[in-house]
Amino acid sequence: MDQLLSILKRNELSVTGSRKKILELFLNTPGALAHADIEQSTNEAFDRVTVYRTLQTFVDKGIIHHIPTTDNSILYALCRQDCEAGHHHDNHVHFVCEVCHKTICLDDVTIPEVKLPQGFAPKHAEMVVNGVCDDCK
Numbered sequence: 001m002d003q004l005l006s007i008l009k010r011n012e013l014s015v016t017g018s019r020k021k022i023l024e025l026f027l028n029t030p031g032a033l034a035h036a037d038i039e040q041s042t043n044e045a046f047d048r049v050t051v052y053r054t055l056q057t058f059v060d061k062g063i064i065h066h067i068p069t070t071d072n073s074i075l076y077a078l079c080r081q082d083c084e085a086g087h088h089h090d091n092h093v094h095f096v097c098e099v100c101h102k103t104i105c106l107d108d109v110t111i112p113e114v115k116l117p118q119g120f121a122p123k124h125a126e127m128v129v130n131g132v133c134d135d136c137k
Contacts, residue, residue, distance in 0.1 A: 003027060011061040018046050022054050023063070032067050032075040032094070032103035067094050067103055068126045077105050093127045099136035 004023050008015050021042045025033065033041075038051055046054075055076055058064040067075040077094075093109040096102075111127045 007063060011063060013057065013061065018042075018050050018054050019057075021046070022051065023058070026058075026064060026076075026078040029078075030104065032077040032105070034073060034075055038076075067105075068128055069103075070128075075103050077103070080105065080107050091125070093129055095133065096128055096130045097133035097136055098130055099132055102133060104133065 004020060004027060005015065007023060008019060013019060022038060025038060025041050035048075035051060035055065038055070039046070039048070042051075055064065059066065059076070062079055064076045065079050067077055069075055091111050093106045093111060095104045095106050097104070106129075111125050114122065114125060116122060
């Protein structure tokens with residue numbers, strides 16, 4: 001609970017029931033979450049708009065980040081590096097298990113540098129690796 005309150009206060013966010021519950025869910029979940037996962041897991045009567053706005057606020061503040069998916073849905077995961085408002089530094093690989101379908105941030109595996117042609121300026125790079133996780137082997 002101390003970590004939860006610290007994150008909200010450090011990011012100058014008021015402590016609301018929805019923010020506490022949703023952030024607690026991220027702190028207790030090792031993988032990524034979809035909007036629907038959050039709605040089901042909080043066991044609260046938060047409407048979709050409240051969940052969406054809370055997620056967007058957390059992304060804007062650098063508390064959570066988006067994870068790319070093949071079907072263009074949005075997954076979210078807790079930022080574990082030095083992210084801050086407007087500046088995400090989650091330059092790590094995401095792993096998708098083909099058996100259990102969990103998406104996991106591999107914080108210690110960085111995205112390799114991509115050499116672009118002269119005149120190109122990279123803004124953001126994402127890398128997803130598909131395979132079988134340790135739990136499903």
